[in-house]
Amino acid sequence: MKRDLSTEEKIKAAAKKVFMTKGFDGCSVRDIAKEVGSNVALLNYYFRSKEKLFELIFEGAMSDFLQSIIEVFSSDLALKEKTSLLIDKEFDFFMEHPELPMFIIQAIQQNKNESSVAPTFFEPIEKTGIFQQLKEAQAKGEMRQMSLRNITILLMSNVHYPFMSKKLTQQFHGIDEATLQQDLFAHKAHVKEMLINYLFPQNQPA
Amino acid sequence: MKRDLSTEEKIKAAAKKVFMTKGFDGCSVRDIAKEVGSNVALLNYYFRSKEKLFELIFEGAMSDFLQSIIEVFSSDLALKEKTSLLIDKEFDFFMEHPELPMFIIQAIQQNKNESSVAPTFFEPIEKTGIFQQLKEAQAKGEMRQMSLRNITILLMSNVHYPFMSKKLTQQFHGIDEATLQQDLFAHKAHVKEMLINYLFPQNQPA
DNA sequence: ACTCTTTTTAAACAAATGTTTAAATAACTT
DNA sequence: AAGTTATTTAAACATTTGTTTAAAAAGAGT
Secondary structure: OOOOOOHHHHHHHHHHHHHHHHOOOOOOHHHHHHHHOOOHHHHHHHOOOHHHHHHHHHHHHHHHHHHHHHHHHHOOOOHHHHHHHHHHHHHHHHHHOOOHHHHHHHHHHOOOOOOOHHHHHHHHHHOOOHHHHHHHHHHOOOOOOOOHHHHHHHHHHHHHHHHHOHHHHHHHHOOOHHHHHHHHHHHHHHHHHHHHHHHOOOOOOO | OOOOOOHHHHHHHHHHHHHHHHOOOOOOHHHHHHHHOOOHHHHHHHOOOHHHHHHHHHHHHHHHHHHHHHHHHHOOOOHHHHHHHHHHHHHHHHHHOOOHHHHHHHHHHOOOOOOOHHHHHHHHHHOOOHHHHHHHHHHOOOOOOOOHHHHHHHHHHHHHHHHHOHHHHHHHHOOOHHHHHHHHHHHHHHHHHHHHHHHOOOOOOO
């Protein structure tokens, strides 16, 4: 057939949309089929099952996610500048894909990911040499002495959470999408200043 | 009958456990019945439906959540001390109920909460006078000039996210539960120092 | 035009879902 | 002990679930 443009891609796009908004358990394959404007059997014709389709979407999401990080880490900047740039880029990225952090964390929490994320996620980042750069910066006293894991938690908390809690924040403060958007911009500025100051203290002791 | 101790409570406990770990969509009423060690019909006898039961659990979770905040805000301390205490208490609370942040945010995201959270959540906090205290602290220059909403986002990000991303962090760094626990303690210390320094700058400009 | 393969569909499948029914069992009242 | 109510159960219910089947439709090759 080759109807118009790859049906396979259309299904993937629809599945992504539905999975992202409703979650794996929260949607049926018929929901996705309806979004495609087609039949349920077609999904299993192209992808073997609902689970396989989800895994594909999940891996794609992780890949997109990873991409935006790698770009920054691969750049030729000092760690302080990389940190600042990372926060900027991540915010820009999540502004366009606000459902992504929730989607990923939820999928991992429910073990919907067959393989561990470590090899597909940790290693590509390590290859950018960012961890080595971090070690050196700490050795030179340019950066606060704290574990890589705690740096990660600190960064991710401030960058991911605001997008995961959009609805909660809106309901809690009774604000609309546009106002929240402004708050997110303000948050980005706060996070940048706060984190940079904390991670790279200007008057380090002794 | 009054078999042993309130069947109703046993069902609620089981439902809480199952809903927390698997989510509303991720579990069936039979999962809950099995956890109780009883029949499905019993759930609908005490609670009208799966949805009603969930709402009850959700409201209970929100209430517990709120309780731990109110306590701190109602205390007779300066804002700086309250902030520090809040972070401590919240961390202690989530150490014992690590699924709670995810559960609440997920429920709100999927509109599983009938009523808006604002009245049940915002107002009790406002009644502690914390917002007024905050305004005054900012007027006196003791606290950084930033919106209540951004303060909220900043605090919640650093306190909630680490518990929501437990599995992700574990997989990413390849660490066990005990190690993560230590990281969370370290994170608490970092957050306290970082946030206090940022929210209450010692050398405020002009 | 005819064949062969690929794509799409409607229908059916068994299993699982939330809920209800009616009967059984236990507890309470007198 | 008998009668009444409250609790618990097994079974059935109508839908919905993910998946499969077999036929129809569309494309490509000759």
